[in-house]
Amino acid sequence: MKVLVVDDDVVSRMVLMHLIDSCGKFDIVEAEDGADAWQQLEDGLRPAICFCDLRMPRLSGIELLQRVKAHAELDNMPFVLVTSANDKETVLEATKAGAAGYIVKPFQAEQVRVHLAGFLDQAASGSEHQAEAPADTQRRLGINAERLLVYLTGFQNQLTAAAADLDAALAKGDQQDAQVRIDRLHAGCVTLGLHGAAAALKSFAPQRLSNDEVQAVLADVARAVGHQAGLVRQSGG
Numbered sequence: 001m002k003v004l005v006v007d008d009d010v011v012s013r014m015v016l017m018h019l020i021d022s023c024g025k026f027d028i029v030e031a032e033d034g035a036d037a038w039q040q041l042e043d044g045l046r047p048a049i050c051f052c053d054l055r056m057p058r059l060s061g062i063e064l065l066q067r068v069k070a071h072a073e074l075d076n077m078p079f080v081l082v083t084s085a086n087d088k089e090t091v092l093e094a095t096k097a098g099a100a101g102y103i104v105k106p107f108q109a110e111q112v113r114v115h116l117a118g119f120l121d122q123a124a125s126g127s128e129h130q131a132e133a134p135a136d137t138q139r140r141l142g143i144n145a146e147r148l149l150v151y152l153t154g155f156q157n158q159l160t161a162a163a164a165d166l167d168a169a170l171a172k173g174d175q176q177d178a179q180v181r182i183d184r185l186h187a188g189c190v191t192l193g194l195h196g197a198a199a200a201l202k203s204f205a206p207q208r209l210s211n212d213e214v215q216a217v218l219a220d221v222a223r224a225v226g227h228q229a230g231l232v233r234q235s236g237g
Contacts, residue, residue, distance in 0.1 A: 002026070002028075003020055003027070003028050003029070003047055003048065003050075003116075004031065004047035004049070004050040004051070005017050005020065005029070005051050006031040006036075006037040007056070009053070012105060012107075019107055020051070020116065022109060023113050033056045033058050034052070034059030034063060037050070037052065038064055038067060041068070046073070046074070046077075048077070049077065049079075049100075049116070051112075051115075053082045054081050054090065054094075061082070062081075062093065065081070065094070065097050065098060069097065069098045080099065081094045081099050081101075081103075082102070082105065083103075095153050099153065100153060100156070101157050101160065102157065108164050110163035110164050110218075111160045113163070114159050114219070114222040115226075117220070117226065130194075130199075131194045131197075131224060131227075132193025132194075134193075135235070137192060137193040141191075145232050151192060152225055153229070155188050155192060156229075159221060159222050159225065162218065163218050165181060166211070167211055170211040171211070175207045178209050178214070179207075179209065182209075182214070185218075186198055186202060189201060194221070194224050194225065197221040197224040200217045201217060203217070204217075
């Protein structure tokens with residue numbers, strides 16, 4: 001499975017490629033900037049997912065994203081923006097343009113793994129996607145498909161942050177803080193109709209949270225969110 005990495009900073013590009021490689025067996029394709037990436041895509045490259053730096057010369061990450069979303073054969077490809085600007089305006093702009101999420105420099109492995117979770121072998125986790133039909137979620141929340149996608153993308157970003165926070169909390173032995181964070185994620189799953197993910201987050205024994213188990217479940221939840229977002233897009237959202 002091909003993963004496209006776009007960044008004009010060669011060091012950042014190599015670090016991100018290393019983290020992707022550590023998540024599983026991926027065929028990583030690199031591009032030195034947005035223009036190079038677009039040329040490869042026009043020449044027929046069809047990656048399963050793209051990680052793209054936001055600020056680049058010649059063609060920025062947002063501009064490349066806009067071209068991708070306007071292309072009939074590429075518009076469903078998850079596009080993850082890479083940025084050092086952790087500001088709300090940038091995130092909002094990226095979400096409106098159709099980004100599947102974002103990661104912030106300096107990179108952390110869990111940030112990357114969350115976005116790749118949907119492409120890892122589902123049989124390895126034994127998980128099955130169990131969720132409310134997107135149309136039912138929209139009716140229940142009184143929103144349209146576009147807004148549901150925004151919510152799902154925001155929740156995916158919340159999972160990225162939670163993975164690192166939970167890792168730190170459990171490393172300190174702070175079971176109570178970790179449980180509070182897991183409960184928040186559970187509430188998000190319930191709101192978004194992700195029944196299977198919600199059940200997984202409720203499966204932990206009280207005060208016996210293991211970081212390995214927590215991270216594995218978070219990967220399953222991320223997979224469920226990505227799958228649900230794909231269903232929304234397939235339905236014309």
